[in-house]
Amino acid sequence: MSISDYQVSNVIKTYVKNMKVKAKGVEKEPAKDNMIRKDNVMISDAGMKKMLFDRIGSQMTERLKGYE
Numbered sequence: 001m002s003i004s005d006y007q008v009s010n011v012i013k014t015y016v017k018n019m020k021v022k023a024k025g026v027e028k029e030p031a032k033d034n035m036i037r038k039d040n041v042m043i044s045d046a047g048m049k050k051m052l053f054d055r056i057g058s059q060m061t062e063r064l065k066g067y068e
Contacts, residue, residue, distance in 0.1 A: 043051070
């Protein structure tokens, strides 16, 4: 499959056009980009228990390696 110069040219023109529209939109509303977004992560009890046991296991392994 080959891509013609015409198709490449149209893709580039469309990309540049979209970027200009986005750039103008950013200038009008700079407050939205400066907002701090916060993600909430919820871990199930079983997942938290597994993480805790894995962490304790890793720490104990490291301690036991020191006694060899």
